[in-house]
Amino acid sequence: MPAYNTIAFRPELCNGCGDCMRSCASVKTGSADPANSRIQIAADDGSYALALCRQCADPKCVASCPAAALDKHGDDGVIAWDGSKCVNCLLCTVGCAYGGIVYNAAERHVVKCDTCDGDPACVKVCDTGALRYITTARIYNEVGDLEDLFAPGLSGCQGCNTELVMRHTLRRIGPDTVLATPPGCIPGMGAVGYNGLTGTKVPVFHPLLTNTASMLTGIKRQYRRLGREVNAVALAGDGGAADVGFQSLSGAAERGEQILFICVDNEGYMNTGMQRSSCTPFGAWTSTTPVGERGRGKTQDAKNLPVLMMMHNCEYVATASTGFMEDLYAKLDRAIDASKRGFAYLHIYSPCTTGWRFPSQDNMEVARKAVESNFVLLWEFAPGEGLRLSRDPGRPVAITEYLRVLGKFRHLADEDVRHIQGTVNRNLRFIEGLAGGQHPAMASLAADRADQAGTQR
Amino acid sequence: MPVPNRYVIVGASHAGLEALRAIRMQDAEGSLAMITRDDALPYSPTVLPYVVSGRSAPERVALKDEAWFAEQKAQLLRGRTVTAVEATANQLRLDDGSLIGYERLLLATGAAPQLPPIPGLRGVKFHVLRRLDDAIGLHAALPSVKQAVVLGAGLIGMHAAENLAKAGVQVTLVELQPRVLAGYFDADAAAIIESAFSDRGVRLLLGRRAAGVAADGAGIRLQLDDGSELTAGLLLVATGVAPAMECIADSGIATDRGILVDERMQTSVGNVWAAGDVAQARDFYGTDAGARIINGILPDAVEQGRIAGQAMAGDPALRPYPGGVPLNTYTFFGQQAVSVGRQDIGETVLREADRARYLKIVMQQDQLTGIFGINAPFDPGIMWELILRRIDLGPLRAAFLADPQTVARRIMSRSWR
Ligand SMILES: Cc1cc2nc3c(=O)[nH]c(=O)nc-3n(C[C@H](O)[C@H](O)[C@H](O)COP(=O)(O)OP(=O)(O)OC[C@H]3O[C@@H](n4cnc5c(N)ncnc54)[C@H](O)[C@@H]3O)c2cc1C
Numbered sequence: 001m002p003a004y005n006t007i008a009f010r011p012e013l014c015n016g017c018g019d020c021m022r023s024c025a026s027v028k029t030g031s032a033d034p035a036n037s038r039i040q041i042a043a044d045d046g047s048y049a050l051a052l053c054r055q056c057a058d059p060k061c062v063a064s065c066p067a068a069a070l071d072k073h074g075d076d077g078v079i080a081w082d083g084s085k086c087v088n089c090l091l092c093t094v095g096c097a098y099g100g101i102v103y104n105a106a107e108r109h110v111v112k113c114d115t116c117d118g119d120p121a122c123v124k125v126c127d128t129g130a131l132r133y134i135t136t137a138r139i140y141n142e143v144g145d146l147e148d149l150f151a152p153g154l155s156g157c158q159g160c161n162t163e164l165v166m167r168h169t170l171r172r173i174g175p176d177t178v179l180a181t182p183p184g185c186i187p188g189m190g191a192v193g194y195n196g197l198t199g200t201k202v203p204v205f206h207p208l209l210t211n212t213a214s215m216l217t218g219i220k221r222q223y224r225r226l227g228r229e230v231n232a233v234a235l236a237g238d239g240g241a242a243d244v245g246f247q248s249l250s251g252a253a254e255r256g257e258q259i260l261f262i263c264v265d266n267e268g269y270m271n272t273g274m275q276r277s278s279c280t281p282f283g284a285w286t287s288t289t290p291v292g293e294r295g296r297g298k299t300q301d302a303k304n305l306p307v308l309m310m311m312h313n314c315e316y317v318a319t320a321s322t323g324f325m326e327d328l329y330a331k332l333d334r335a336i337d338a339s340k341r342g343f344a345y346l347h348i349y350s351p352c353t354t355g356w357r358f359p360s361q362d363n364m365e366v367a368r369k370a371v372e373s374n375f376v377l378l379w380e381f382a383p384g385e386g387l388r389l390s391r392d393p394g395r396p397v398a399i400t401e402y403l404r405v406l407g408k409f410r411h412l413a414d415e416d417v418r419h420i421q422g423t424v425n426r427n428l429r430f431i432e433g434l435a436g437g438q439h440p441a442m443a444s445l446a447a448d449r450a451d452q453a454g455t456q457r
Numbered sequence: 458m459p460v461p462n463r464y465v466i467v468g469a470s471h472a473g474l475e476a477l478r479a480i481r482m483q484d485a486e487g488s489l490a491m492i493t494r495d496d497a498l499p500y501s502p503t504v505l506p507y508v509v510s511g512r513s514a515p516e517r518v519a520l521k522d523e524a525w526f527a528e529q530k531a532q533l534l535r536g537r538t539v540t541a542v543e544a545t546a547n548q549l550r551l552d553d554g555s556l557i558g559y560e561r562l563l564l565a566t567g568a569a570p571q572l573p574p575i576p577g578l579r580g581v582k583f584h585v586l587r588r589l590d591d592a593i594g595l596h597a598a599l600p601s602v603k604q605a606v607v608l609g610a611g612l613i614g615m616h617a618a619e620n621l622a623k624a625g626v627q628v629t630l631v632e633l634q635p636r637v638l639a640g641y642f643d644a645d646a647a648a649i650i651e652s653a654f655s656d657r658g659v660r661l662l663l664g665r666r667a668a669g670v671a672a673d674g675a676g677i678r679l680q681l682d683d684g685s686e687l688t689a690g691l692l693l694v695a696t697g698v699a700p701a702m703e704c705i706a707d708s709g710i711a712t713d714r715g716i717l718v719d720e721r722m723q724t725s726v727g728n729v730w731a732a733g734d735v736a737q738a739r740d741f742y743g744t745d746a747g748a749r750i751i752n753g754i755l756p757d758a759v760e761q762g763r764i765a766g767q768a769m770a771g772d773p774a775l776r777p778y779p780g781g782v783p784l785n786t787y788t789f790f791g792q793q794a795v796s797v798g799r800q801d802i803g804e805t806v807l808r809e810a811d812r813a814r815y816l817k818i819v820m821q822q823d824q825l826t827g828i829f830g831i832n833a834p835f836d837p838g839i840m841w842e843l844i845l846r847r848i849d850l851g852p853l854r855a856a857f858l859a860d861p862q863t864v865a866r867r868i869m870s871r872s873w874r
Contacts, residue, residue: 042863049870051836058482060838063475063759066501067513068520085517087507090786090793094756096838099866103793103834 003137004055004077007120014041014048014130020122027121036106038113039122040099051099053113055079060095078114086110136326146171149201156189159360161350161367162264163189164322166235169262172332177231178219179204182212182245184237186264188271209244212236213252216259231260231339238265238279242305253312253343260339262346263305270355278303282423283416285408296411301423306347310381315342318380321349323367327390331380338382349376357407366405373402374424377431387434399424461547461558463487464769467539468565469499471755472733472762474520476563479766481529489531490557494538497589498522503755508592510620515593542708544726561728561769564705564716565762568698568734568753573608577670581677583692586617598691599624605691606679608667610637612787614695619789622659629660629687631667641785641796642829643817645810649831653790698753700735713737715751720777722765732765733758741780741845742799752781779845786837797840798827807858818858823851828861835862839869846872
């Protein structure tokens, strides 16, 4: 069964303006009377309630139709109504508990949402973001049948985000891969293997923290010499990338080695007992930045590793989050492609249930909030294109919404929160500046581009 | 004896098809055969009045086609009647003498017209409406018919009467009860429906019993209990239905008025289930947990079919049958009547009726027990959920009574999350 796109509603963002209903009614009936809208929003005690067809996977309206007038289409998943077969018995309305198929007195038959052929008119006019058309189903349809190249039964913590990152990325990169997993959670959960067996279905090795990028360099070059095209991929933690592994990483990036280096950033050395790394943010509790009579968590801000990597003139650098999978997959594809020409660096934020101290079922929510509060910024860089923000950082959720879910920030005083907010603001201004071409590096890049265009002519 | 099928379903209508789907969600491969006595592809009895009137072409009413059955890896045996369930041998005997073995059996044989004890009935030509052939026969008879008598003002009789009238036939409807659709609506609501029929020239003889019938040329002559007489070219008997369970007569499967089932649609025989119009199942409103009713409506056939399929395939997500709630949507001459729940339990807390619109809400201790409307908008599917979930409407009572549709949507909107 394929996955389908869907219209999602977030009542907390709705202001009850009614534009969606007028837009729907206009498109469907030519008159803007909200009564004719296929989507109905009703005020509900300070919030909003939604009546709309969910295009159910197992639709009861279809099962309750005696005239074969309703049918769930296999290609787009829309439940379509066939007026030439409908006998107006209304039994479909008995089958629906969502108010999604309703008799319309003006049109004299039942009406329902058909998602406007994949371009819903209601979503287009929703300025608050309360209505969104979710198209992530595409990912499942595209990659759902690809082989998971990690063995089942890896022993990650419950709700581990990193395991998701590993499985998603490697199945997309594919089997022609040599994988390096330097010390960290990834080999720690068994990916590198036990007793002579690997935890992957591709060749995998366990370099030192210090030499991951150098060893991959050698392997990639040797394969090239043999005339074999392989993906040389590192799945490293932030410790292995930003701290002790940095010199080999920096060297390989500077030399433009054809490597895809993925840093799975869980903001510390989580598998060895949750010590701080240079990517641990200000204020965070770790076992080496304890909270007690004197300690108040980490006293320095995190190193901005992806920005550092960008300054190496890599083929491609991007930040991504499992809270935004479409974006992650788009960047992964570009990174794989770029690694055929030069160094590609992908920095994926990976909330850690154990080390950050939050309930394991909240991982996606934490990943999402990190981005929505601008604590984490999603962007990508390619030479010739410069830096581009991947989503509008306007109207962020309050930073406290993010911080308060995490045990590692529970002790923060107001002044600490202000410090973090200041860092977030500064990072945002910096990245926005780069995106706007205001930073000297970007400005000279723009000049280079003009030069190149000139010499080519 | 050939290899028995993992699953056999007798009946290819709503209950059977939904069971098939539920089985396939859980078990994509297990051998499955569905048997129907009809030659046609699966269809719904509910669509038949529209086949009679000509609005629905018989070849366009199929609920599923052969390609669908192939996709489901299911075998559809058409035009074969099960004559006996031999439960101890786990096999079915068909009308052609062949045997079909099963590991798990679903009886979804529905109902068949029940003929009233009217003297002379067996000696005259009359119609019933349950199978596609009945509808095709009625449709073919229409051009030569000027007058028709319909016995019974239940859903089948009402639908048929309307569609006959629309086809230009002069219809007389005879009903024992003092009002139409007595099972679903009270006298005020019925009056709105009745006047729509009278306005279109349908003659309603309510509170009248047919005392005898005789042939009259090509048609019939009907005596009523008040001594009056009717003649007509066509007689349609729609006085009720009874579960179709001749085939289990000697099977040992426990029956009352229908096949008795538990909350997982299982019969008294462990590997046999029953669902739909043939099943007698838990009553949602029953004070006695053992009370069993036949709730002969399409949405409940779907519900029961799904539960039976889940039980047969061992689906751990099965939620036991909460009990039958009478409900129906009834469209007549372009107007909408909707009835969800029972009128006779609890107290009427709202009642608005005029000639064109009607709304009645019945509650018991702040829980909805029934809502009934004519040309009054509300979502029957949501109301059904409010009843089944026994939602406490206390805090929202006034708002609910003022605007049941919107407030019920609000309540459901909260409850999904
Ligand atoms: C004219 C009419 C109008 C209706 N209108 C409405 C309405 O408006 N709303 C509503 O809710 N309900 C309505 N109903 C009732 C609704 O159609 C039934 O509740 C529903 O069809 C029950 O489904 P089922 O699967 O239980 O049985 P059925 O639909 O009766 O199907 C029974 C199946 O079993 C097969 N079968 C039976 N015996 C055997 C045998 N011995 N061997 C092999 N196969 C066998 C039949 O061929 C058929 O495939 C109406 C019914 C009729 C006749």
